[in-house]
Amino acid sequence: MKKLTLPAASDMTLTAVCAALGDPVRMKIAQCLAHSGEKNCSGFEVDHLSKSTLSHHIKILREAGLIQPRIQGKEHFYSLRTEELDQRFPGLIALLLAEEV
Amino acid sequence: MKKLTLPAASDMTLTAVCAALGDPVRMKIAQCLAHSGEKNCSGFEVDHLSKSTLSHHIKILREAGLIQPRIQGKEHFYSLRTEELDQRFPGLIALLLAEEV
DNA sequence: TCTACAGTTTGAAAAATATCGAACTTAAAA
């Protein structure tokens, strides 16, 4: 099993978070999770992207500190890291929620 | 004289704003303006970038709706569009201010 | 008018990013 690393709240940078959210696919995923709580890959409402591309976007969101996985069997459920984000970037999740999805 | 367009608050997108802030040079400029109010190009504390590159970054910030120019003689003074940003993305400027510069 | 200055635009090269298919991993089901 792969050990996957999530940055501590103090290690996240606003620049990396913004870069992660600066792509329309990743913004969609983040907003989707902000609204729905938890989803696996097939639950993101992004159209006709290969699974390798989707996996790439998820990795960027994860490495920026925005999302965390919960692995259950063969499924990977993702959710926003609400606690860390509220601590490190208060107001950020509200910005995601305010946008229409 | 060139007519330059700023997007209305309602036309700004969070994705474009995040993409604009997702580059370290532009994040620096935005934070600089958030703290200092108004500066011209030579006032941004970015190291050894050609003026054409700096101009390019300013354009991206402007087109995303983040900054506005005030042209006075040969100088272009830039500032954050605080009213529009507070209306369209409440909490965003606080995020910029919260980061160390 | 001529020159210097602050900044933009253009065109090109280099670097980074997005995308895909194929191969791989892991876990559940047959």
Next chain:
DNA sequence: TTTTAAGTTCGATATTTTTCAAACTGTAGA
């Protein structure tokens, strides 16, 4: 144990972005 399903990793390609120098624009001062 074999197969299937969910997702990641790898390698390659196409697109985008960053960057610079050179040319240009508009303003102020000599």
